Amino acid sequence: MTTTLDRRQVLTAAALTGATAFGSLAPEDALAAPAFDVAPGAPDPNFAEGRIKSIEGSKLFVSGSDGVFHRIQVTEGTSIWKLTPVDFSKVALGDGLYARGVRMPDGLLAAESVWVNIVNLEVHISSISHNVLHMEHFGSKIVGHVRPGITASVYNGTPAVSDMSLLKVGKHVKVIGAWRPDTNEIDIATVYAAV
Amino acid sequence: MLTASTLFVGAALLWAGVFKAFARSAPVAAVQSGLPVWFYRTVGAVELAAAFAVFIVPIVAVPLALGFLVFLGYRKVTRPESSCGCTSAQPSPIGVRHFARAGLLLAAAVHAVIAGPVPLLTAVVVSALELLVFALVSPDLDRWWLYPLRRLKVKLTHPLADTATGDIPLLATVQQLQRSEAFRRVGGLLRSDVVESWDEGEWRILRYTIGHEGKLADAVFAVPRLTDEPDRIKLAIVAR
The missing domain is CATH 3.10.450 (Nuclear Transport Factor 2; Chain: A,)
Structure with a gap:
């Protein structure tokens, strides 16, 4: 934990002074970033999706919904989203994930970003109880848990706020959340609503 | 002379028939319940005819109501995710409330055949009560009475008040x-x-x-x- 804190202090100091290890970065460098080079209709080799079957060290073994088996390597630089950015220890067996990275010659996916249990749902709110939104998605019932301090609301496309009290029963909303595996329950990350 | 339930059976069939035969969203409802649109429209026309015929030949509503109940059971088994599509295009998977509604209609249709005539006022009052129960078990009408009640509850209890912390997400x-x-x-x-x-x-x-x-x-x-x-x-x- 001490090393994490030290590292954070170093990075904070660097950010506030604006140091850069790449020398000067001109805008054209950013535009010269590698283009997306997957043929139309072909599977993207740098993407993986599925449920976690086993975890060994920092490797994830994932079976895709199309039957393809993926080996995914997670590193210090990999972003892991599970309701919020988390570290690797929060990833659990049985979780679903989407991962993007670079496919190694031996088939291993060196992950750059991993989104765990992420769902994106268009629903209508059928009822609201204490820190819970009861939602319906084409007639299926979904229970959405509000996590004060984490859950955010975006009203009419304005900047996200923590206050959810403008949500109304019967209204349609779009919800980004983290699925609780094998249930109809999610933890809500963001609600997009019109008010 | 009317039996106590005849008015209700007529009104319920009229409601369902008008929706199926004339509503712009009826083709959507047909797809949700897994039926061809022409068949769905035809059922609507039959319901409309039965809604009036029931005052002359009460028995016509019984096979129709029985048919709905059998269809619901069949659809529930063969395609559990499909909607009832009985009176609206709002998706709602077939559940207890749909069976209760179809069961109520069947019971009323049978009652209209076997019961003796009653005074007009009694017929109106009983049918109105039956129609009220019919409306309460119809998921299609929730937004007219259940959602306003739930909105009132939210207004009184503030279930999401914990989130107004001022934290920056x-x-x-x-x-x-x-x-x-x-x-x-x-x-x-x-x-x-x-x-x-x-x-x-x-x-x-x-x-x-x-x-x-x-x-x-x-x-x-x-x-x-x-x-x-x-x-x-x-x-x-x-x-x-």
């Missing part, structure tokens, strides 16, 4: 970052989503992974946490 910081000059300069080089973030006084620090000419490094942004000033956002790129 991470997403708000990311949205501000994405509008900044610093992000536009390096956005195309970022390889990851937010790896981690922490607060440092008035700043919120976000760490991403950035790649340039084959090298990976940390891109660390300092974003004003409590104000919206994307021009003040600072960026450092730190080697690992």
Whole structure:
């Protein structure tokens, strides 16, 4: 934990002074970033999706919904989203994930970003109880848990706020959340609503 | 002379028939309940005819109501995800309330055949009560009475009051970052989503992974946490 804190202090100091290890970065460098080079209709080799079957060290073994088996390597630089950015220890067996990275010659996916249990749902709110939104998605019932301090609301496309009290029963909303595996329950990350 | 339930049976069939035969959203409802549109429209026409015929030949409603109940059971077994589509195009998987509604209609249709005539006032009152129960078990009508009640409950109990803390969500910081000059300069080089973030006084620090000419490094942004000033956002790129 001490090393994490030290590292954070170093990075904070660097950010506030604006140091850069790449020398000067001109805008054209950013535009010269590698283009997306997957043929139309072909599977993207740098993407993986599925449920976690086993975890060994920092490797994830994932079976895709199309039957393809993926080996995914997670590193210090990999972003892991599970309701919020988390570290690797929060990833659990049985979780679903989407991962993007670079496919190694031996088939291993060196992950750059991993989104765990992420769902994106268009629903209508059928009822609201204490820190819970009861939602319906084409007639299926979904229970959405509000996590004060984490859950955010975006009203009419304005900047996200923590206050959810403008949500109304019967209204349609779009919800980004983290699925609780094998249930109809999610933890809500963001609600997009019109008010 | 009328039996106590005849008016109700007529009204219920009229409601369902008008929707199936004339509503613009009827084709949607037909698809949701897994029926061809022409068949669905025909059922609507038969219901409309029966809604009036029931006053002359009460028995016509019985096979129709029995047919609905059998169809619901059959659909529930063969395609559990499909909607009833009985009186609206709102998707709602077949459940207890749909069976209760179809059962009520069947019971009333049978009653209209076997019961003796009653005075008009009694017939109106009984049928109105039956229609009320019919409306309460119809999921299609929830938004007219159940949702307003639930909205009232929310207004009185404030179930989401805990969230009005004034905390700044991470997403708000990311949205501000994405509008900044610093992000536009390096956005195309970022390889990851937010790896981690922490607060440092008035700043919120976000760490991403950035790649340039084959090298990976940390891109660390300092974003004003409590104000919206994307021009003040600072960026450092730190080697690992």
